[in-house]
Amino acid sequence: MSTLLDISDLTVRFETRRGFVHAVNGVSYTLEKGKTLGIVGESGSGKSVHFLAALGLLPPTVKREITGRVLFDGKDLLTLSDEELSDIRGRDIGVVFQDPMSALNPVLTVGRQLREVLMRHQPLSKAQAEARAIELLDLVGIPEPQRRVRQYPHQFSGGMRQRVMIAIAISCQPKLLIADEATTALDVTVQAQIVDLIRDLSAKMDMSVIWITHDLGVLAGIADQVQVMYGGRVMERGPVDAIFDNPRNAYTRGLLNSVPSLDENAEKRLYQIPGSPPDLSKPPVGDPFAPRNPDATERCFAEMPPLRAVEGSPGHVVAAWYELPPYAEGSR
Amino acid sequence: MPNYLLTRIGESLLAIWGVVTIVFVVTRVLGDPAVLLLPIGSPAAALAELRSQLGLDQPILTQYVHFLGQAVRGDFGNSYQYMRPAMSVVLERMPATLMLAGSAIIIGIVLGGIAGLLAAIKRNTFVEYIVMFLALIGQATPMFWLGIVMIMFFAVNLGWLPTGGYGSFSNLVLPAMTLGTFVAASVTRLFRSSILDVLREEHVRTARAKGLRPKTIYVWHIGRNALIPVVTMVAILTAELLGGSAVAETVFSWPGVGRLIVQSIETQDFPVVQAAVCLVTTIFVFINLLVDIGYSLLDPRIRSHGGGHE
Numbered sequence: 001m002s003t004l005l006d007i008s009d010l011t012v013r014f015e016t017r018r019g020f021v022h023a024v025n026g027v028s029y030t031l032e033k034g035k036t037l038g039i040v041g042e043s044g045s046g047k048s049v050h051f052l053a054a055l056g057l058l059p060p061t062v063k064r065e066i067t068g069r070v071l072f073d074g075k076d077l078l079t080l081s082d083e084e085l086s087d088i089r090g091r092d093i094g095v096v097f098q099d100p101m102s103a104l105n106p107v108l109t110v111g112r113q114l115r116e117v118l119m120r121h122q123p124l125s126k127a128q129a130e131a132r133a134i135e136l137l138d139l140v141g142i143p144e145p146q147r148r149v150r151q152y153p154h155q156f157s158g159g160m161r162q163r164v165m166i167a168i169a170i171s172c173q174p175k176l177l178i179a180d181e182a183t184t185a186l187d188v189t190v191q192a193q194i195v196d197l198i199r200d201l202s203a204k205m206d207m208s209v210i211w212i213t214h215d216l217g218v219l220a221g222i223a224d225q226v227q228v229m230y231g232g233r234v235m236e237r238g239p240v241d242a243i244f245d246n247p248r249n250a251y252t253r254g255l256l257n258s259v260p261s262l263d264e265n266a267e268k269r270l271y272q273i274p275g276s277p278p279d280l281s282k283p284p285v286g287d288p289f290a291p292r293n294p295d296a297t298e299r300c301f302a303e304m305p306p307l308r309a310v311e312g313s314p315g316h317v318v319a320a321w322y323e324l325p326p327y328a329e330g331s332r
Numbered sequence: 333m334p335n336y337l338l339t340r341i342g343e344s345l346l347a348i349w350g351v352v353t354i355v356f357v358v359t360r361v362l363g364d365p366a367v368l369l370l371p372i373g374s375p376a377a378a379l380a381e382l383r384s385q386l387g388l389d390q391p392i393l394t395q396y397v398h399f400l401g402q403a404v405r406g407d408f409g410n411s412y413q414y415m416r417p418a419m420s421v422v423l424e425r426m427p428a429t430l431m432l433a434g435s436a437i438i439i440g441i442v443l444g445g446i447a448g449l450l451a452a453i454k455r456n457t458f459v460e461y462i463v464m465f466l467a468l469i470g471q472a473t474p475m476f477w478l479g480i481v482m483i484m485f486f487a488v489n490l491g492w493l494p495t496g497g498y499g500s501f502s503n504l505v506l507p508a509m510t511l512g513t514f515v516a517a518s519v520t521r522l523f524r525s526s527i528l529d530v531l532r533e534e535h536v537r538t539a540r541a542k543g544l545r546p547k548t549i550y551v552w553h554i555g556r557n558a559l560i561p562v563v564t565m566v567a568i569l570t571a572e573l574l575g576g577s578a579v580a581e582t583v584f585s586w587p588g589v590g591r592l593i594v595q596s597i598e599t600q601d602f603p604v605v606q607a608a609v610c611l612v613t614t615i616f617v618f619i620n621l622l623v624d625i626g627y628s629l630l631d632p633r634i635r636s637h638g639g640g641h642e
Contacts, residue, residue, distance in 0.1 A: 057540055059532070082546075090543030097541075102534040107560075107631055116552075117542040127585055152632040168542065243378065 003071075004175055004208050010068035011130070012053045012232075020284040024050045026068070027230040027308075029085060036209040038223030038240070038309035040216050040255065042275050046232035047212050048180050054078070055093060056322040057087045066120040069290070073090070092120040094169030094199075098181035099163035103171065105151040110164050121172045136167040139195060141242045159190035164195065172203055175201065178210045183218060195222060220244060228252045229287030231278045234307060238316030247327055248310050248318040251267070256327075271278060286322065295322050338347040340624050344617045351613040352403050355568065355606050356396055364388070368600055369412060381641070414594070418603035422589060423610055428498060429588035433573035435508035440515025441566060446517065448523025456546045463520065470517030477585035481503075496585035507584040511577055515569055522565055526558040533557070560630050567623040574619070575612035 001072060011023035030045065031037050043146040052058050054070040054077050072078040073092065077085060087094075090129045097103040105113060114133035118124055124132065130149070137145035140163040169177055179198060179288055183191040199222050202209045211223060219226055219240065226239040226244075231319045236249040247253045254273040275292035287293070289326055290300035299305075310316040359365075366382040383389050386409075387398060402408065408418040451463040486506060487495040497503050530536065532636060539553040578590035585591075589608055594603040628634045 040405075055541070059535055059537075061531075086540075086543040086545065088543070089541055094539040095538075097534060097538060100533065103538045105535040105539070105557070106557055108552065109632075116544060118454055120542065120544055140458065165538075297616075328560050 002033050002073065004033045004073060004211055005210075006071040007050075007054070008069045010050055010054065010070060011066070012049055012058075013065045015063035015065070015136075016281070019281055020021055020065075021281045023232050023280060024053065025283065027229070028229060028231070029234065029237065031208050033208055034202075034206045035224045036199075036211060036222055038211045038213065038226045039229060040213055040219060040226060041229035042214055042277055044231075045229040047229045049232075051095075051178055051180070051210065051212070055089055055095070056082055056234065057089075057095075078145075080291075087121075089124060090117050090174075091172045092174050093176045093178065094174040095170070096162070096165045096169045096177065096182040097186045097301050100158060100165050101153075101185070103165055106153055109150055109152055110156070112178065113164075114149070114168055117168055117171050123264065132171070133167075137164070140164070141168045141171075141193075142167075146147060147216070159187055160192060160275050162186060162190075164192055166194070167196060168199070170205065170207070171204055171269060174207060176208045176210065180212045181214070182211075185215070185216070191218070196295035197210045198222070213258075216244075216255050228255065231283070232280060233304070236316075236318045236320075237307070238310070238313065238318075242310070242313050242316045245327065246310075246313060246316075248313075248316070248324055249289075250295050250322070250324060251289045253324060253327060254292075287319070293322075295324060297322050336628070340621055344621045347617050348358070348614055351612055352400065353396075355609055356399050358604055359606060360392070360395075362602070365602060368602075386471025394561060403610060406607070406611075407565070408610070409603040411596075411601055412606045413599050413601045413604070415613040418601075419611070421604055422592065422608045423591045425587060425589045427591065428586060430505065430579075431527040432507055432577070432586060432588055433570065435504060436511030436515055436573060436577075437566065439508060439512030440519050441510065442499060443516035444530070445588065446482045448527065451520065451524040452472075452527035452531070454497050461526075464524070467520040470513045472520065473513075475514060475577070475579045476583055478513060478562065479507070479580055481508055481556060482506050483583070496583070498585075498587050503586075504583075507580050507586050511573065511580050511583075515566075515573075518565060518569065519562060523562050526561050527554055530554045530557045560627065563626060564623055565632065567619055567626070571616040571619040574615050 002099065007030070008028045010024055010027045011022075012099050014021040016022055023044075027046065027050050029331070039047045049058070053064070053066050056077075057263075058064055066078060072088070075088075076089070080088075099206065104110070111130060111133050114136060115129040117257065118129040118132055119126070122129075134145045134149050137148055142148050142160060142163050148156075153164070156164060167183075175314075177198065182198070186194060195218060195328065198209060198211075209222075211219060213219065216226075223240045225237060226240050228235045228243070228249060230251050236243065236247065236252045243252060244256065247256055251273075254271075257271040260270055272291055278288045278291075284290070284301075285304070286302050287296065287300040287305055290296040293300065303317045303321075305321045307317040308318050310318055335616040364383075365377050366388065370378060370382060380389070387395055390398075391634050407420045410416060411418045411421050411438060414421050447463050447467065450468075451460045454460050454463075483495045483506065486493045493502050496506075536549065536553055537547045544553075575589065577588070578594050580586065581588040582594060589612065593605060593608045593612075596602075596608065
């Protein structure tokens with residue numbers, strides 16, 4: 001098994017009028033070829049910002065400071081020029097964004113939006129690119145691709161638009177696909193189809209996937225590993241079963257408890273983690289989740305816990321000074 | 333698409349009919365042309381004869397139908413002042429207006445396009461602040477004042493260009509610059525803000541995530557989307573300028589339609605005013621129609637009116 005992506009100590013700070021915002025604070029992880037990593041966390045956890053920073057996709061108007069190392073296929077993305085990075089974007093790394101309504105250009109045909117990425121990275125003529133675009137639409141399950149390729153995004157439904165986004169993202173057979181909340185804006189039934197589609201494609205093309213979501217439930221069926229992020233830090237990471245059956249971080253436990261369950265009494269109020277996310281312009285010295293954690297110790301407030309291995313659970317790491325009681329669904 | 337086009341053409345015709353009707357009503361309210369035409373103190377019999385010649389003794393509805401029929405043919409009667417068909421008097425002035433409006437629009441688009449793009453690319457820098465400051469001043473300065481200052485500076489003090497008149501290229505420079513400044517300032521401001529709006533849109537991030545080159549992104553993903561509002565504004569400005577810029581034409585003694593309208597109102601030459609107003613309206617409506625068609629070429633969402641969704 002070889003490593004495709006090796007991120008170490010990635011830090012992203014934004015400079016705003018009110019001072020620095022510490023969006024990502026020392027994130028490290030690796031991703032093996034062909035594997036799927038689920039990254040879960042709420043808004044502001046740094047789950048999207050960290051990859052946008054690594055790929056040079058943060059808004060150009062925002063002043064930022066990025067440090068650390070992002071080794072992709074042996075190259076440190078943070079040291080590349082934008083020109084060199086743009087060779088990798090779209091060719092080796094494809095991205096599917098959250099809202100297919102706004103992520104596609106409304107005034108260009110779907111075919112044109114597929115062709116331009118194909119022709120940017122591969123020596124294809126316009127006719128060859130057109131033929132390949134039709135193949136790709138077919139591959140992602142869009143009926144009548146010959147007709148659809150000439151249509152505009154507004155002529156597609158939400159789910160079909162997201163399939164187009166996926167077709168664009170995988171068009172050059174990337175080594176890594178990043179799905180950033182790719183199903184959040186879709187109906188539940190369509191969500192399941194998109195999840196299946198990406199899982200099938202990654203198996204077929206031997207493609208690594210980073211699946212970013214705020215919904216732990218989505219990850220159960222697709223991820224090999226799950227990484228939980230909070231306040232710009234990695235709180236816990238491990239094989240998907242270990243995270244679901246034996247969460248060792250209080251935030252992971254809170255997330256699991258907030259997933260609605262079918263066999264629970266429908267009258268019961270859904271669990272909600274108390275409090276609100278930390279203000280990243282004034283980052284806490286200790287564990288960022290401590291103020292919302294009933295099991296927090298004094299040390300949690302004073303010092304950030306490093307990631308440590310969980311005993312008896314291989315590949316499972318957690319950042320916590322405390323030990324949670326054994327997990328049973330519904331406990332908090 | 334054909335449906336959309338037919339609807340727009342129908343609406344345009346309705347608008348022109350509305351203006352022609354207003355012109356008819358206003359001229360009937362304004363007073364008796366016979367009194368104006370004949371010398372003061374003419375006998376009542378002469379007045380009555382002229383009225384029946386002009387058809388003014390007929391019922392108002394008959395007059396209206398008659399007027400509509402003539403308007404369709406572009407016949408608004410003879411000019412009182414020039415003693416020739418009013419429409420031909422107006423049409424003779426069109427080339428001058430066209431030349432001035434065309435030059436001003438070209439200056440405006442080129443200057444405004446470059447300045448707007450520059451301000452958007454160099455956002456939050458000194459360059460943007462200067463460009464935007466100049467654009468604000470350019471848009472806020474009254475045209476008659478700018479025109480007079482231009483005359484004072486370039487014609488009187490430096491003596492480089494004539495103060496006004498018509499005929500050679502040197503006559504055109506000052507009025508075109510005056511009008512062009514205003515157009516350029518408007519284009520700069522709108523194009524810049526439009527680009528900045530589009531820059532924030534998510535599909536631009538998608539374009540970057542695809543690894544497209546900055547030039548491709550600027551032209552196809554930002555530029556094209558940002559042009560949509562600019563096209564509308566330029567077209568409306570063009571239509572307004574084709575109606576003659578009364579102020580600039582008057583300041584520079586430019587023999588265009590705008591100046592003709594002002595003069596004809598002063599001399600109460602109603603056939604000319606009617607002909608000019610109807611012609612200018614038609615041009616305005618027609619250009620608006622062209623804008624809508626051009627718009628639908630730029631933005632496919634308008635073409636199908638949100639239809640075709642599955």
